[in-house]
Amino acid sequence: MRRMFQTIILTFLCMLCVNIVTAQNVRQKPVVKKQATTTKKQSAATTSKKQPMSTAKKKSTPTTKAKSAVKDEKKIVSDTQTPAGISVGPDNIKVHETTSENYDDKVFDVVEQMPSFPGGNGKLSEFLSQNVRYPVVAVENGIEGRVIVRFIVERDGSVSNVEVAKGAEASLDNEAVRVVKMMPKWNPGKQNGKAVRVNFNVPISFKLTSGSTSSNSSTITVRGRVVDKHGEPIIGASIIEEGTRKGAVSDFDGNFSMDVPKSGETKLNVSYVGHKTKSVKVDKNNNTPLKIVLK
Numbered sequence: 001m002r003r004m005f006q007t008i009i010l011t012f013l014c015m016l017c018v019n020i021v022t023a024q025n026v027r028q029k030p031v032v033k034k035q036a037t038t039t040k041k042q043s044a045a046t047t048s049k050k051q052p053m054s055t056a057k058k059k060s061t062p063t064t065k066a067k068s069a070v071k072d073e074k075k076i077v078s079d080t081q082t083p084a085g086i087s088v089g090p091d092n093i094k095v096h097e098t099t100s101e102n103y104d105d106k107v108f109d110v111v112e113q114m115p116s117f118p119g120g121n122g123k124l125s126e127f128l129s130q131n132v133r134y135p136v137v138a139v140e141n142g143i144e145g146r147v148i149v150r151f152i153v154e155r156d157g158s159v160s161n162v163e164v165a166k167g168a169e170a171s172l173d174n175e176a177v178r179v180v181k182m183m184p185k186w187n188p189g190k191q192n193g194k195a196v197r198v199n200f201n202v203p204i205s206f207k208l209t210s211g212s213t214s215s216n217s218s219t220i221t222v223r224g225r226v227v228d229k230h231g232e233p234i235i236g237a238s239i240i241e242e243g244t245r246k247g248a249v250s251d252f253d254g255n256f257s258m259d260v261p262k263s264g265e266t267k268l269n270v271s272y273v274g275h276k277t278k279s280v281k282v283d284k285n286n287n288t289p290l291k292i293v294l295k
Contacts, residue, residue, distance in 0.1 A: 107152055107197045113190040115153035115198050117183075121233070121252035128204060131179050135171035139208065143169050146205045146249055147176035148236075155195040157185035165201055166249075176204040201236055203249045207257070219259040222282055224290030226250045226270060234272050234294060242267040242279070260284075270294065 117124035137143075145168025152161045162180050167173040180202060189198035226237040233254025240247035241260055248258040260266045260282060268290075271277040275294035282290075 104155075105197075107199055108189065108191060109199050111189040111191045111196060111198055115157075115189040115200055116187045118185070118187065121235070124202075124252050127183070128179060131182060132204065132206075133175060134206060134208070135175055138169060138171045138206065142208065143172065144207050145169055145172050146203055147172050148201050148203050148249060149176050149180045150199065150201050151180060153186045153188055153198050153200050155188055155197060157188045159183050159186065168206065172206045175206075179204065203236060203251050205251060205257075218262055220262050220284055221257055222260050222266075222268070222290065223255070223257040224280075224292055225254045226256065226272070226292045226294060227254050228275070229293060229295050234275070237270055237272040237292075237294065240269045240271075242269050255289075268292075 117127070146166075147164060147168050148166040150161075150163055150165035151159050154160055159180065162177055164173045164177060186200075188195040190196065224239075226234045226239070228234055233252070234250055235252050235254065237250040237254070237256075238247060239250065239256050239258065241258070246258065246260075248256040250256045262284065266282040266284070268280045268282060269277055270280060270292050272294055278292060278294055280290060280292055
């Protein structure tokens with residue numbers, strides 16, 4: 001009886017042990033699956049992290065090419081001759097600003113220091129009187145007149161662009177141009193202390209001596225001199241007979257001469273740029289040259 005009881009107890013204990021072992025095996029299987037799942041997730045995460053790196057490597061290839069292109073471009077720029085005044089850099093291209101004015105090609109009408117003939121106006125009058133040749137055709141036909149020649153005094157003092165600004169007659173015009181082209185170098189005009197190109201006018205008078213032309217008893221010759229308030233001669237002043245288009249232009253000494261009607265009252269309107277126009281009544285009974293002061 002006792003032995004039977006022991007056998008039953010042993011059998012119960014064996015069955016209990018088997019159940020415990022089975023239960024432990026059943027519990028351990030899901031854990032393994034979870035571990036396997038966790039391992040797969042970690043592997044996937046690792047793979048996903050590696051993929052962007054490979055993508056980044058692929059994307060870095062164009063950047064490398066761009067850098068190489070920039071290097072090649074810089075090399076081309078450095079091998080190319082750079083124009084003066086332009087800076088070429090890796091970031092931008094800019095033109096240097098020039099602060100000083102460029103007077104090389106500009107032609108002025110009025111400057112701080114006007115051009116002058118070597119030796120002054122007296123030497124210019126002497127040069128003209130020695131070199132002007134009265135055209136034969138003009139002498140034969142009794143032609144007189146005043147030609148205004150315009151030209152440019154260059155920065156080196158040479159004379160260029162000689163032309164007739166106001167003509168008298170073809171033969172006189174041609175002679176005036178010929179003589180001006182013979183002129184030596186002038187003292188150039190200056191602006192801000194720098195030699196510049198300046199327009200200049202020279203009046204050249206052609207007048208025949210007494211007896212060369214037939215006298216006209218209906219006119220008389222009026223002579224005079226135009227000066228400024230300081231007594232300096234005004235070159236190129238306009239002297240017009242009032243009510244007509246007849247007139248004259250003062251020469252380098254400020255002198256002028258013109259024919260006016262012998263009878264009746266005659267007034268001369270004298271003007272020059274920057275000065276007030278002055279009206280002068282001609283005294284036909286007085287042969288003294290007029291002195292006209294412009295202010």
